[in-house]
Amino acid sequence: MADLYYDVVVIGSGPAGEGAAINAAKSGKRVAVIEMQQQVGGNCTHKGTIPSKALRHAVKQIITFNTNPMFRDIGEPRWFSFPKVLKGASRVMQKQVKLRTEHYARNRIDIHFGHARFIDQNTITVTGGSNTADRLHAKNFVIATGSRPWQPPGVNFNHPRVYDSDSVLELQHTPRTLIIYGAGVIGSEYASIFMGLGVKVDLINPADILLSFLDNEISDALGYHLRSNGVMIRHNEQFESLETYDNGVVLNLQSGKRLKADAFLWCNGRSGNTENMGLENIGLEANSRGQLEVDEHYRTSVEHVYAAGDVIGWPSLASASYDQGRAASKDIAEDPEFHLVTDVPTGIYTIPEISSVGLTEQQLTEKKVPYEVGQAQFQHTARAQITGETIGMLKILFHRETLEILGVHCFGDQASEIVHIGQAIMNQPGELNSIKYFVNTTFNYPTMAEAYRVAALNGLNRIF
Template sequence: MTKILVLGGGPAGYVAAGRAAQLGAEVTLVEAREIGGTCLNRGCVPTKAMVAGAERLHEARRGADYGVVTGAVSLDFDAFMARKDAVTSRLRDGVAHLLRTRKVEVVTGRGTLAARGRIRLEPGATLPDGTVLAQGAELEGDAVILATGSEPVRMGLFDWDDPRILTSDELLHIDHVPASLAIVGGGVIGCEFASVFNRLGSEVSVVEMLPQLLPGEDQRVGRTLQQSFKKAGIAVHVKTAVESAEGGGAGVALRLAGGAEVVAECVLVAVGRRPVSAGLGYEEAGVEVGPGGFVVVDETCRTSVDGVFAAGDVAGPPLLAHWAYHQGAVAAGNAVTGSRLEVDRSVVPSCVFSSPEVASCGLTEDRAKAAGVEHEVAGVRFNGNSKAVCDGDADGFVRVVCEPGGGRVLGASLVGPHVTELVHELALAVHRGLTLEDVAGAIHAHPTLSEAVAEAALAGVGRGVHSV
């Protein structure tokens, strides 16, 4: 029986372990912290639980707009955070159950790559039978899958001994709603936390060095989100670098390029993530590690060492859990069977759970222009969508990029209500090579938000009745 060793129990690691077990391998997974990795414990899941709670608070406060008399609405922050922890625990237990069901052996402790097919366990590691290693040990297998993930970047500009300077890891465990929160970095993490803490009652400022929020998205998307933030009372400083940070009795003072200053009780530093690859024996074992510390892999998730694979954040962008799932499954298939399955980079949806939500897939308008790809854009705004107006949440748009003449769908950008769900119809269209006419020809129920996708397609083929 093929024996597979997996180093890291996040999305890439546990999916790789589960898939390898499905394929008949004997699998041992080594995880230094909690099963589920960053996504489940310090990222996607707890932040979305906070987004859900903040949304309920926002809806309750707007009750009068719908004729609902709610009385005084307040936040029980301890209960709010306890729910976040309960959601995380429930889903973590679910992953652990899946691994047990598939007979994956889980070792809790720090492991390093000793050589091809070997992982060294450090003293203190706990084996599946509960034995705690006093002197460490080595595991041997036919192949190793590296899935050690990523961690927040800590800029040297800040005093990390000051408890008011936080990464996303620490902010997820804060014990109160800060009166004011300055966020350095207007990417996905920064924008999601900006929306959450704005709704919880913090005075929020976002400082982004690049010309727009969400620099990886189209300019139109960044502008729209910035306008929504301004409407919500979030201060946004784009094209602005932080030159210094000083802690004092009044809070942390950020001096910005141009002379402006932002003073806040707490500062979230959300300037990106870096791979967890240093000190784990990768390079010593011959594994090529590229710029920034990412493990170099080919399209089959193979590294420079035969029998050593890598998947997830440690293997480079995009640093997304769903991409890690995909890579983990591909790596496992190749590790167990020796095949050459390749990852599919053609359409990897991006979703941002800010307020409003943002999503994209495939070739967006700006990317198409930059690549010199001939294209057309079909779009509608949500302010003409009946369901969005009924819900009282009608800001934003759907823009679909296609080949000229209503041809093959190439990608899309969306801003607005529940677009993190709506984007997948368009992702499927890109994946299957559907045309704009194909999307337009599918009847969409009324009144639904998904009609915005159909209306955009209908407008693009010259049959849009509900848009001008």
Template sequence: MSKNVVVIGAGPAGYVCAIRLAQLGNQVTVVEKDALGGTCLNVGCIPSKALIAAGALLDKARHAETMGITFGTPKVDVGKLVEWKSAIVGKLTGGVGGLLKNHGCKVVRGDATFTGPKTVKVSGGADGDVTLTGDHIVIATGSVPINIPGFTCDEKDVWSSTGGLAPTEIPGHLVVIGGGYIGLELGMMYSKLGSKVTVLEASPGALPGQERDCVKVIERSLKKMKIEMLTKTFAKSWKKKGSKTVVSAEVDGKMREIECDQVLSTVGRRPFTEGLGLDKAGLAVNDRGFLEVDSQLRTKVPHIFAIGDVAGQPMLAHKGSKEGLVAAAVISGQPDEYDVRCVPAVIFTSPEMASVGLTEDQVKEKGLEYKTGSFPFAASGRAMSLMETDGFVKIISDAKTDEILGVHMVGPEVTELIAEATLAIEMGATVEDIARTIHAHPTLPEAMMEAAEAVHKMAVHIYQKP
């Protein structure tokens, strides 16, 4: 039976949910206060990867002489670069709009506020004030950057990731607050585009929470790129000194001033629920700001669903899209639930890093007997031909069952290679399943096969001491 559904938010969770709802025969209204596609398409995943690709191309041009290819000195036209990036964003967001229209989804612009458990008032948009009623309501409002004390992001002197993706010039010296994946992705990108980069990270190392063996490769790369990484460091304040910005930071217990041209704050994101009037719907966020949901993405009010960043960690676009598909199925009467064994994480640093499943530390904490096998890209012919030999593929398996528990990669194009590992874990594959599968040669995925062989000390293209 067709339902009338209101989806609040048109990011990767919301628009995917809306389209699937329409495909399943429901009447769908999408409320969006900003651009279709949400943070990911407009000021996150897509524009950052476009600029990162540009930085990588510039870096390859600088090193092409090794292959016997020479260019003139590469130059960056920032205006054209940002225009190119914006064109990609425009095509994708326009595509989302077209898909919603073609599937019969109505889009209402403005801020949504609950006025009751089944009613939402939309105001402030071009459509004027509109009251919507839904048999079901899906909250997909996403997340926003966190501001730390003393560093409110004005997108002028202090950028958030949003400002960092729309530069008018390449800063001479960029200070990045936060050594997580957003900070390192953008910091390394700006380094390749010509900036001197200093990263301030509160924890003892880069990329806290990630597989340490992989992180060590990234930390070595930071040194090669001459990016200064200050750990156990807390940014305290900033001030203007002529045309420069001076950042005051506590570095390992001692105060230090760092003069730079631009500050980029990337200390994380928080779920966005301000102004939603959740209390009018009988809802409240937990102590971490998330809406708690069950395996079918229902909140404690059964006809209201929450998906994406607002529904909890991990705050990743692909996890939100999956939740959107599940919520749409459940609303449509199908017996579905969010039942996934793993969610891949991809980090577009230099080299790239990707992980899925348990880390070695997590396996140890669970008290599991395990084995590991690694294969270095330095032994990969394909990696050599790309001049990208840093890194490896590491597989962690259950010592008793041979089942794959986790796969962690750092190296060329591993953000693409992780899909095989994700499917393997989701299907309950064993290390032997991967090792016995023929992988095309010469390709980067051969490293996955060889790492599987290495778990049992049988890798062919590296020597393993018996």
């Protein structure tokens, strides 16, 4: 058994772990990363963000080919199997692994593959991997182990017709009909993906509206678009039981409904990866969802042990996780530039995608803030007409008196890119944060960014 000594040991190599490790190394710390899987990248690269978004992109290309009349000169609309479409995603994953491996090597960070377990306050053992039975000693630790789909008791996830959001990426057939239980971000994204492959989808939502954290108008637009493309959305339905057969499944809901489909996808809830880590040996305890509580410096109740990313819960976004990891290592290094990660845009990769930052209309109404709305419908912009991506809108919420931008909400093609323009202006100090910026700035034409000017003029016309 080898004894190795470090300043910082990071457990997990997903976005939070990578952010923490590389920033700590650049601060002059000797750093090691422990990764449970056989390659770096974490669940983000291998089971979550990267494969699902690569899959979505491929499906979007299929939709374009099958619906654009120009392509009829090439051939008739085609059907693509789910496994075939997945192959493109696997190529992206390997590129990401290569890139991240090079990052660690360039920053002289040691990688230990295997299972991490605390044996005392400053010591971890690594077992089951290529560096089996190594013992790592460190002054500080960052737990960035991510999360996994929560699996309810009574559902046989070993059945070939039953999947969760991880195992669906191993689907070897294309079902004609699919039931998705859970209409959160992941459930809505997969509903869009399978819809694009021509699968008839039942999307079961335990809540009363889709993605309640979104602006209501954006949520309504998503629901309308899914329904118009054949997705059956069922709100306020609770899981009762699942029957599995050789050729399909039957979902029983508490309302008494029975739904039959070729396959079932569970997308309701996630659990932090904190089991069998020996947390009890350092006086640390996860909550009922396997998540760790942290303070505003990402410290757990054990002062020299930090946590970041999905394992601490909200917002459970790769973008936020990376910044949280960086912030944790900045605190370890006593870097004066430390900041709490709060300005987090939402990116939802449905088809079309959704992105937002700031407050919603319902939040502003509850706070009794005097606000106004500026809108730009994509169907009226030249760039959208050229690309054929005319579904969607940009919505700017701003203060009626100060003209300060309070929220930006976008539904449509490239929404996750478009929102960052508004985010940048929202973060400007004082009077620089103003909707007038978009009126007084020249945008390239034709672009999707021009929608900001259209929305700004639309909003200002409501108050002047």
